[in-house]
Amino acid sequence: DISGIPTGYIDFDRITSGFQNSDLIVIASRPGMGKTSLVMGMAKHIATREKLPIAIFSLEMSKQQVALRLMSAESRINLQKLLIES
Numbered sequence: 001d002i003s004g005i006p007t008g009y010i011d012f013d014r015i016t017s018g019f020q021n022s023d024l025i026v027i028a029s030r031p032g033m034g035k036t037s038l039v040m041g042m043a044k045h046i047a048t049r050e051k052l053p054i055a056i057f058s059l060e061m062s063k064q065q066v067a068l069r070l071m072s073a074e075s076r077i078n079l080q081k082l083l084i085e086s
Contacts (some may be wrong), residue, residue, distance in 0.1 A: 005052060008045030009038075019046075036061070036069065044073050 001012030019025060027035050036058075043054045045064040056066050 005046060007042040007049055008049065009042065031060070040069050040073050043070065048074070 002013050002018040004013075004020045004023075006018070027039055029035055033083050038055060043056055046052050047054050058066055062068075064074045068082050070078075070081060072082050
């Protein structure tokens with residue numbers, strides 16, 4: 001049983017008890033390790049399943065890039081197709 005906000009990643013939630021209200025979560029690693037995919041998955045779950053607001057701050061991507069990735073994940077349209085048509 002978790003006391004915080006579930007991320008949608010069962011093992012992560014089991015280890016951390018989910019995100020707590022006072023948490024500031026920083027996801028950091030080398031480029032190309034899947035940080036963005038992990039965060040987008042968590043953000044999508046929290047916004048759509050938990051019905052809670054989210055905020056994403058990226059040092060590597062513009063707000064437009066973050067928005068396109070979220071739209072791609074939610075609409076299940078390939079990100080490359082969205083990039084070509086935007």
